[in-house]
Amino acid sequence: MAKQRGRGMAAIEYPTGMNQGGDPSQCWVKLKPDGRVDVLSGTVDLGQGAKTIQTQIVAEVLGVPTDWVTFDNSNTDTSPLCTGSFASRATFMGGNAARIAAERARERVLDIASRLLEVDAADLDIDEGEVFVKGATEKRVGVPDVAAAATWQFGELITGTGAYLKPYANVDPETGRTDRNPHAGISYGACVADVEVDDETGAVAVTKLIQVYDVGRAINPMFVEGQLQGGGIMGLSFGLLESSYPYYPSVEHRGSEFGSYLSASIEGLPEVETVLLENPDVDGPFGAKGVGEMASNGIGPAIVAAIHDAIGIWVTESPITPERVLRALDEKAGGGGEPRRDGKRYVFDESLSVNALATGISFEVNV
Amino acid sequence: MKLNVNGVEHALESGALTPLLHVLREELGVTSPKAGCQSGGCGACTVLVDGEPRRSCLTPLGAVDGAEVTTIEGIGDAHDLHPVQEAFHTLHAAQCGFCTPGMIVATVALLKRLPQPGRREIERALSGHICRCTGYVKIVEAVEAAAGGSR
Ligand code: FES
Ligand code: FES
Numbered sequence: 001m002a003k004q005r006g007r008g009m010a011a012i013e014y015p016t017g018m019n020q021g022g023d024p025s026q027c028w029v030k031l032k033p034d035g036r037v038d039v040l041s042g043t044v045d046l047g048q049g050a051k052t053i054q055t056q057i058v059a060e061v062l063g064v065p066t067d068w069v070t071f072d073n074s075n076t077d078t079s080p081l082c083t084g085s086f087a088s089r090a091t092f093m094g095g096n097a098a099r100i101a102a103e104r105a106r107e108r109v110l111d112i113a114s115r116l117l118e119v120d121a122a123d124l125d126i127d128e129g130e131v132f133v134k135g136a137t138e139k140r141v142g143v144p145d146v147a148a149a150a151t152w153q154f155g156e157l158i159t160g161t162g163a164y165l166k167p168y169a170n171v172d173p174e175t176g177r178t179d180r181n182p183h184a185g186i187s188y189g190a191c192v193a194d195v196e197v198d199d200e201t202g203a204v205a206v207t208k209l210i211q212v213y214d215v216g217r218a219i220n221p222m223f224v225e226g227q228l229q230g231g232g233i234m235g236l237s238f239g240l241l242e243s244s245y246p247y248y249p250s251v252e253h254r255g256s257e258f259g260s261y262l263s264a265s266i267e268g269l270p271e272v273e274t275v276l277l278e279n280p281d282v283d284g285p286f287g288a289k290g291v292g293e294m295a296s297n298g299i300g301p302a303i304v305a306a307i308h309d310a311i312g313i314w315v316t317e318s319p320i321t322p323e324r325v326l327r328a329l330d331e332k333a334g335g336g337g338e339p340r341r342d343g344k345r346y347v348f349d350e351s352l353s354v355n356a357l358a359t360g361i362s363f364e365v366n367v
Numbered sequence: 368m369k370l371n372v373n374g375v376e377h378a379l380e381s382g383a384l385t386p387l388l389h390v391l392r393e394e395l396g397v398t399s400p401k402a403g404c405q406s407g408g409c410g411a412c413t414v415l416v417d418g419e420p421r422r423s424c425l426t427p428l429g430a431v432d433g434a435e436v437t438t439i440e441g442i443g444d445a446h447d448l449h450p451v452q453e454a455f456h457t458l459h460a461a462q463c464g465f466c467t468p469g470m471i472v473a474t475v476a477l478l479k480r481l482p483q484p485g486r487r488e489i490e491r492a493l494s495g496h497i498c499r500c501t502g503y504v505k506i507v508e509a510v511e512a513a514a515g516g517s518r
Contacts, residue, residue, distance in 0.1 A: 047462030047500050222459045226501060230462065233502030258408030258497065266503040267494040 004199055005207075008305025009192045010298040016185030016290030017089035017166060024165040025089075026080030027097035029058055029105040031158040033151040035129070035144030037062060037069045039101075042082035043094035044073060048292055049223035050090040054098040056219055057285050061102035062109065063126030064143055080161070088290025091219065092185050095285035096164035104160030109143060112150045112158065116141050166283075185281050185289040189213040191232070193302040194270075197310040199329060202322030204307060206236055206270045209299065213274075216281040216289035224291060228274045231295020237264035239300035243319050368432050372397060373441025383429030387421070388412045390428050391438065399439045399468040403497070410496030413469035414438050420473045439468040442475060451475050451513040460509035462500035470496050474510050483514055 017023055028040040039058050045051045051071045059066040073079060082094050106126065113131040114121040117139055125134050132140035150156045169178035194208040211232050218224040241262040246253055255261025280287025300318055308314055313328035368379045372395060381390045388405070391397040391414065403411030405424045412424040415437040443449035448456065451474045461467040470493060477484055477492040484492070489510050498506060 047464060049462075226459050226462060226505060229502035229504040230500045231502070233504070234499070257406055258404050259406070263497060263499070264503075265494050265497060266506065267490045269490065269503050269507065272502065272504045 002199065003196050004310040005194070005196055006306040006308070006310025007192060007194050008302045008307070008309055009190065010301035010305060011190045012188070012294050012298040014088065014187045014189070014290070014294035014297065015183040016092040016187060016284070017087050019166065019169075019182050019184075021165055021168045023083040023087070023089060023093060024163060025082040025093040025097040026163040027054075027082075027094070027101040027161070028080050029062075029098070029101040029160045029162070031105065031109070031143075031147040031150070033148055035064070035068065035142065035147040037064060037105075039069060039071045039098060040079045041071065041073050041094060041098060042076040042079045043090050044076070044082070044085045045090075046085050048085070048090065048227055049220055050085060050094060053091050053219050053223065054095055057095050057098045058102040060286070061099055062106050062143075064129045068129065068143075080163070086293075088187070088292040088294065090290075090292075091288050092284050092290045093164050093166075095219070095288060096283075097162045099285040100162030100164065101160045102162070104162065105158055106160070108150075108156075108158040108160060109146050112154065112156070113141055113146045115154070116146065116149055184283040185216065187214055187216065187289040187291055187294055188279075189291075189294055189298060191235075191298045191302045193236075193299060193306045195303060195306040195310055197307055197325065199311050202325035202329070204240060204303065204320055204322070204325060205268060206240070206303060206306075208271045208273070209236065209302075210273045211275065211295070211298075212277065213291055213295070214277040214279045214289070215291045216284045217278050217287035218276050219286060219288050221276060224276055225274050227292050228276075228295045229272055231292065232272060232274075232299055233264050233269070235296035235299025236270070236303070237262075238296060239303045239318055239320055240264075241319050368428055370428075370431070370433070371435045373437060379428065381428055383427060383432075385428045386424050387414070387416075387426040387428055387431060387436070388423035391423060391436070397438055397440060401465050401468065403465065408497070409466075410469045410473070410493075411466055413473055413496070415472050415476055418476060418479065420476050437472065439471055442472065449475065450516050451478065451509075454509040454513040454516065455506075458505050458509045458512060460501060460505040466496055466498040466500075470498070470506060474513065477510070478514055484510070 030038050043050045055066055055069045055071045059069045110121040110124045113124055119133050123134055124131050129143045130140050147158055150158050166184050169180045169182035171178050190212050192210040193206055196205045196207055209232050211228050213228055215224055245251060281289045304315055313332055315324050315328055317324060370377050379394060381394050388400055388402060391400055400414050400423050401411035403409035407422050407425045412422055413420050414423045416431050416434050443452050451471050455461055473492055481488055489507055
């Protein structure tokens with residue numbers, strides 16, 4: 001009877017946003033008469049940093065400092081539509097809408113500047129808030145002066161709209177082939193969990209998590225790391241503690257408070273190592289892909305594999321409670337060998353979606 | 368009933384059994400303490416009562432009559448951040464921010480009691496504070512940085 005150590009690994013792939021359309025994002029960028037930039041968008045920032053990231057995208061495209069840019073999602077009724085912050089889509093879909101809107105606003109800035117400088121717009125570039133003639137850097141005009149000229153001299157508004165929707169892939173009913181790739185922005189990740197399993201009490205402690213994610217482009221590396229760490233510990237929590245339906249498929253006894261629904265606390269936090277790989281995606285804004293949701297998906301499986309490495313059992317249900325670990329150990333000791341890797345089978349009837357659970361319809365269960 | 372909240376004396380109308388959380392949020396409009404679970408399980412409502420972290424959801428006003436209450440509003444503001452706030456801000460130790468006021472006041476109290484806390488003491492002091500977003504990693508880093516900065 002002792003604490004046994006093990007290491008496990010899991011790999012994940014995750015397509016950003018929804019496939020086959022259905023989740024568009026829109027954005028509107030406009031310049032105030034003094035050159036400051038308003039970004040009107042419906043993207044909700046849950047704390048993941050969408051406001052900052054879309055601000056960075058617009059500033060980068062327009063060639064102005066980030067503090068000239070105000071991202072306003074304060075009114076999702078009057079702002080252009082964004083279908084939501086889910087499926088890791090805010091940077092990818094909302095960011096693409098912002099990028100396209102900013103590109104169009106940029107064309108308008110160059111158009112007005114070309115009239116002021118009497119130079120062809122194609123020969124102009126913008127950097128640090130100034131429009132200049134490529135190769136002749138002394139001929140320049142500030143974006144604030146361009147915006148002022150648009151307003152007071154030409155009677156125009158510098159603005160750009162952008163929208164993004166993954167194109168629909170038609171399926172040939174004969175061959176099952178699609179006429180284009182139905183996915184976009186597929187992120188990849190791998191995680192390693194080191195565990196210590198007490199084979200007397202069944203308690204599992206995760207001592208280290210290593211997470212390696214291909215994020216396309218980390219537009220804000222600190223925020224991306226925050227997403228991956230947060231998702232990682234959430235995954236650990238799903239793996240070891242959290243259970244929405246402890247007697248699934250019965251919906252009785254759902255945890256209704258933190259005393260009965262456990263989630264990970266700061267206590268016993270593993271060492272967390274996060275590695276970002278940048279493998280730019282052709283469709284993402286500056287190559288970015290979504291990473292929010294997938295960060296919590298691989299940790300549970302990695303823990304399961306680590307437990308197998310430590311004590312030779314496969315735990316086939318989550319959360320991996322001490323009780324489940326001890327049962328699996330008993331089963332092994334009783335000569336039953338390793339429990340089946342695939343464990344319990346639930347027959348899933350598509351007409352009974354998870355939503356149907358709440359209405360009390362129960363699934364047929366084959367054990 | 369009286370309270371000194373962030374240095375200002377208040378005579379209060381709420382009854383003795385009103386949770387301090389509601390006195391602060393509703394009678395005084397001090398909204399940084401969050402009503403997370405209102406049953407003592409999450410730490411989002413934490414404030415300092417005479418310098419000690421307390422769950423304001425479980426603290427009846429009558430039990431703290433005349434006390435000094437400090438919320439994050441009394442610790443620093445956007446133009447004059449407390450070193451703990453500065454560390455949380457710089458190191459991105461807050462995402463949605465719901466746990467943050469509680470985390471920060473608890474950290475301020477910890478560093479007052481123990482200016483150089485080890486990893487274990489940090490975990491102990493913050494173990495009753497649930498954060499759904501950050502995975503705690505950057506919170507630990509921020510507490511360590513704030514402790515380092517106050518050396
Ligand atoms: S609201 Fe007080 S502990 Fe959750
Ligand atoms: S930052 Fe969201 S709960 Fe901690």
